[in-house]
Amino acid sequence: MAKATLGIIGGSGLYDLPGLEDMRELDIGSPWGMPSAPPREGRVGNARVVFLPRHGVGHRHSPSDIDYRANIDVLKRVGVTDLISLSACGSYREELPPGMFVLVDQFIDRTFRRQSSFFGAGCVAHVPFSDPVAPNLVARLARAAAAERVPHVVGGSYVCMEGPQFSTRAESVAYKAMGASVVGMTNMPEAKLAREAEICYATVAMVTDYDAWRPHEGGAEIASILDVMRGNGDAAGRLVARLAQDFPEEHEPCPIGSDRALDFALLTAPAHRDPTLVAKLDAVAGRVL
Numbered sequence: 001m002a003k004a005t006l007g008i009i010g011g012s013g014l015y016d017l018p019g020l021e022d023m024r025e026l027d028i029g030s031p032w033g034m035p036s037a038p039p040r041e042g043r044v045g046n047a048r049v050v051f052l053p054r055h056g057v058g059h060r061h062s063p064s065d066i067d068y069r070a071n072i073d074v075l076k077r078v079g080v081t082d083l084i085s086l087s088a089c090g091s092y093r094e095e096l097p098p099g100m101f102v103l104v105d106q107f108i109d110r111t112f113r114r115q116s117s118f119f120g121a122g123c124v125a126h127v128p129f130s131d132p133v134a135p136n137l138v139a140r141l142a143r144a145a146a147a148e149r150v151p152h153v154v155g156g157s158y159v160c161m162e163g164p165q166f167s168t169r170a171e172s173v174a175y176k177a178m179g180a181s182v183v184g185m186t187n188m189p190e191a192k193l194a195r196e197a198e199i200c201y202a203t204v205a206m207v208t209d210y211d212a213w214r215p216h217e218g219g220a221e222i223a224s225i226l227d228v229m230r231g232n233g234d235a236a237g238r239l240v241a242r243l244a245q246d247f248p249e250e251h252e253p254c255p256i257g258s259d260r261a262l263d264f265a266l267l268t269a270p271a272h273r274d275p276t277l278v279a280k281l282d283a284v285a286g287r288v289l
């Protein structure tokens with residue numbers, strides 16, 4: 001059995017993980033570029049935890065400019081097996097008010113200017129992605145949220161827009177009509193790349209606002225979003241601490257196979273693979289290359 005390492009990606013307002021014992025910063029790069037910040041490794045209880053703030057220290061990277069490949073590659077390199085994304089989001093449902101944590105189980109990708117795969121010319125792969133979220137992680141998150149009395153719902157669809165501007169009213173109404181429960185700007189391609197790297201992934205989408213679909217209200221505004229984010233940040237800290245305390249030391253095999261996603265995914269015949277790309281894939285796909 002492989003050892004488990006719990007990765008935490010902190011989103012807007014979450015640039016640190018209080019409670020990380022024996023913490024040290026890891027000086028690590030990747031063949032894809034530099035991660036948003038040096039990952040921080042430490043322990044919570046018996047769990048090995050690695051934290052990475054996706055917008056970088058001081059929130060330097062906008063959603064479109066984050067090097068998602070570098071972030072996922074370094075997390076894989078340092079042994080992360082299970083990854084939790086903490087993300088602020090807008091809501092498309094009355095019953096998901098600001099302060100609600102949505103443990104989403106689906107994504108709709110509306111981004112258009114991001115590198116969304118580690119694979120490509122010279123090494124083509126198609127990983128399964130119908131179920132993008134690891135259900136065992138969602139179950140653990142739900143138990144941790146209940147124990148910490150954090151308001152949450154299990155299930156929902158997160159639409160990822162390009163940003164960085166918030167949605168127009170027409171876009172907001174359209175995303176709601178598409179069936180999205182919440183909207184954000186960062187979980188794609190992060191979730192796709194985690195799947196390619198065979199890392200189990202789940203998102204805690206923390207509602208900060210109702211976006212722009214309610215006709216008699218203003219749209220998303222950063223001042224009130226920041227206010228809500230502070231409260232959400234406290235709750236997220238408690239949720240993660242509880243999750244980590246109860247996290248198993250051995251990696252739990254993923255019930256939907258996220259950790260074996262490359263078993264049948266590679267299409268390019270070995271003799272036709274580009275050696276330069278294959279070398280870059282050492283951490284992500286070394287198991288099958």
Ligand SMILES: CSC[C@H]1O[C@H](OP(=O)(O)O)[C@H](O)[C@@H]1O
Binds near residue numbers: 163
């Ligand atoms: C602070 S509002 C907009 C910003 O917040 C979300 O980021 P993250 O998912 O990293 O918490 C959203 O996607 C936008 O990037």
Ligand SMILES: Nc1ncnc2[nH]cnc12
Binds near residue numbers: 090183208209220
């Ligand atoms: N309304 C919204 N749209 C996109 N990203 C968000 N993050 C927080 N609120 C958001």
